[in-house]
Amino acid sequence: xxxxxxxxxxxxxxxxxxxxxxxxxxxxxxxxxxxxxxxxxxxxxxxxxxxxxxxxxxxxxxxxxxxxxxxxxxxxxxxxxxxxxxxxxxxxxxxxxxxxxxxxxxxxxxxxxxxxxxxxxxxxxxxxxxxxxxxxxxxxxxxxxxxxxxxxxxxxxxxxxxxxxxxxxxxxxxxxxxxxxxxxxxxxxxxxxxxxxxxxxxxxxxxxxxxxxxxxxxxxxxxxxxxxxxxxxxxxxxxxxxxxx
Numbered sequence: 702x703x704x705x706x707x708x709x710x711x712x713x714x715x716x717x718x719x720x721x722x723x724x725x726x727x728x729x730x731x732x733x734x735x736x737x738x739x740x741x742x743x744x745x746x747x748x749x750x751x752x753x754x755x756x757x758x759x760x761x762x763x764x765x766x767x768x769x770x771x772x773x774x775x776x777x778x779x780x781x782x783x784x785x786x787x788x789x790x791x792x793x794x795x796x797x798x799x800x801x802x803x804x805x806x807x808x809x810x811x812x813x814x815x816x817x818x819x820x821x822x823x824x825x826x827x828x829x830x831x832x833x834x835x836x837x838x839x840x841x842x843x844x845x846x847x848x849x850x851x852x853x854x855x856x857x858x859x860x861x862x863x864x865x866x867x868x869x870x871x872x873x874x875x876x877x878x879x880x881x882x883x884x885x886x887x888x889x890x891x892x893x894x895x896x897x898x899x900x901x902x903x904x905x906x907x908x909x910x911x912x913x914x915x916x917x918x919x920x921x922x923x924x925x926x927x928x929x930x931x932x933x934x935x936x937x938x939x940x941x942x943x944x945x946x
Contacts, residue, residue: 720927802890
């Protein structure tokens with residue numbers, strides 16, 4: 702594992718993303734150098750060679766070879782590379798959610814007769830669309846047009862969680878409504894997902910049906926953590942993953 706004299710942390714994320722900008726400022730306050738890399742721009746091995754840790758917050762296919770290079774040459778990644786690649790597939794993500802005991806809607810590969818959400822196979826190929834065209838079709842759970850966004854972050858000591866309600870993007874621009882207390886029945890299943898896949902941070906989208914049952918509908922390793930209050934936890938999660946001297 703590489704240890705640099707001057708610890709430079711790279712964050713694969715837009716440099717105006719509010720949560721990670723705040724986290725970067727905290728890291729700078731304690732003496733770390735932090736550099737943002739635009740996720741849609743290609744990273745080179747030279748970029749990796751200068752880093753002590755890369756926070757792979759948002760990953761697109763053009764940077765997967767460089768992330769593999771980082772792994773091979775001893776530059777730690779914040780989120781496990783194998784899980785990052787695997788969970789880019791929405792189908793694998795849904796299967797992972799089922800494996801830890803979360804309820805997921807049924808899917809088909811041909812347009813069903815029931816109301817559905819069309820989804821691309823991979824997270825970087827676009828957003829879900831209500832009753833549209835997609836790689837596969839997920840049953841739409843009848844509920845209010847509200848998503849419950851759960852976040853789980855491993856701070857090195859435990860997996861901390863937070864949750865919020867937002868308006869669904871299927872019906873227009875997403876809008877924050879309020880923070881909610883995470884349900885223990887859901888967080889008990891999220892924590893094993895984080896530990897089994899050796900993740901540092903992940904977002905899970907839920908919807909609630911008319912019988913107050915929660916359905917997990919997506920996994921998001923590129924979660925923004927906005928309005929979650931997890932900035933201190935993300936800061937600790939990044940620091941604890943820096944190589945020790």
